Amino acid sequence: MMKTTSLIALLILLLFTISCQRSADFLKGDAVTYRHDLEMGVSANDLLTSTKYKSLVIEIQYLSLDFVPDTRVADHLKTLLGERLNKPEGVSIVTKQIQPSTQIFGIDQIKSIEETSRTEFTKGSCLAVYILYLNGYYAADSLVLGAAYRNTSLAVFGKSISDHAAGDSLNRLLFDATVIEHEFGHLLGLVDQATPAITDHKDLPNGNHCTNRNCLMHYSFLDSHDAQYPNGLASVPVMDSACVADLRANGGR
Numbered sequence: 001m002m003k004t005t006s007l008i009a010l011l012i013l014l015l016f017t018i019s020c021q022r023s024a025d026f027l028k029g030d031a032v033t034y035r036h037d038l039e040m041g042v043s044a045n046d047l048l049t050s051t052k053y054k055s056l057v058i059e060i061q062y063l064s065l066d067f068v069p070d071t072r073v074a075d076h077l078k079t080l081l082g083e084r085l086n087k088p089e090g091v092s093i094v095t096k097q098i099q100p101s102t103q104i105f106g107i108d109q110i111k112s113i114e115e116t117s118r119t120e121f122t123k124g125s126c127l128a129v130y131i132l133y134l135n136g137y138y139a140a141d142s143l144v145l146g147a148a149y150r151n152t153s154l155a156v157f158g159k160s161i162s163d164h165a166a167g168d169s170l171n172r173l174l175f176d177a178t179v180i181e182h183e184f185g186h187l188l189g190l191v192d193q194a195t196p197a198i199t200d201h202k203d204l205p206n207g208n209h210c211t212n213r214n215c216l217m218h219y220s221f222l223d224s225h226d227a228q229y230p231n232g233l234a235s236v237p238v239m240d241s242a243c244v245a246d247l248r249a250n251g252g253r
């Protein structure tokens with residue numbers, strides 16, 4: 001279903017247009033000096049380099065035990081980030097269940113949940129990223145699988161992924177990891193957003209995505225491969241050399 005993932009791209013474009021809306025007190029507590037309420041991509045260089053931030057903590061929150069990313073998915077993400085980011089003091093992941101809510105989520109509601117529930121913020125030399133793993137669908141379109149909606153925040157629509165995986169647990173692992181890692185790629189500024197493309201691989205008709213259909217940052221990887229994915233996490237697409245080169249040029253590994 002090509003539209004499934006092309007809508008991720010559409011959603012990201014939509015978010016650019018509304019990103020100037022800010023909640024008055026979001027993440028401005030006494031101990032919080034870092035702005036977490038900015039546009040997707042703004043923190044790409046902070047994520048990639050060790051100049052200011054030498055470690056990274058990722059907080060994953062979920063609403064339902066039926067919709068929680070497997071620890072193997074979190075480990076897979078951690079491995080990817082260990083390979084691509086300059087964080088000499090490491091990447092850690094903390095996972096927590098928060099209060100259940102409705103099963104259909106609009107962007108304002110997602111932001112509100114984060115503002116109420118997020119506990120990990122950038123402090124000292126440790127940068128913080130928030131992943132909200134929802135137990136429902138995106139309100140505007142049930143086929144959207146994930147969205148990077150702020151500079152250090154992304155959401156995953158677990159029910160949509162579950163539908164897409166059609167009860168196959170290996171596919172669920174694959175889709176969870178692919179969506180989370182793809183959206184994280186947008187936080188890193190790919191493709192040609194906050195991190196400039198140093199070769200011509202931006203998929204112009206599909207927004208900030210890669211032209212290589214085998215790349216993690218292709219807009220429709222999950223739909224461009226018709227066969228089943230018997231290998232689960234072993235089938236998660238990797239960033240191709242063009243995307244990796246962009247990250248390196250912006251301070252990554």
Ligand SMILES: [Zn+2]
Binds near residue numbers: 012182186208219
């Ligand atoms: Zn995307």
Ligand SMILES: [Zn+2]
Binds near residue numbers: 215218240242243
């Ligand atoms: Zn690529």
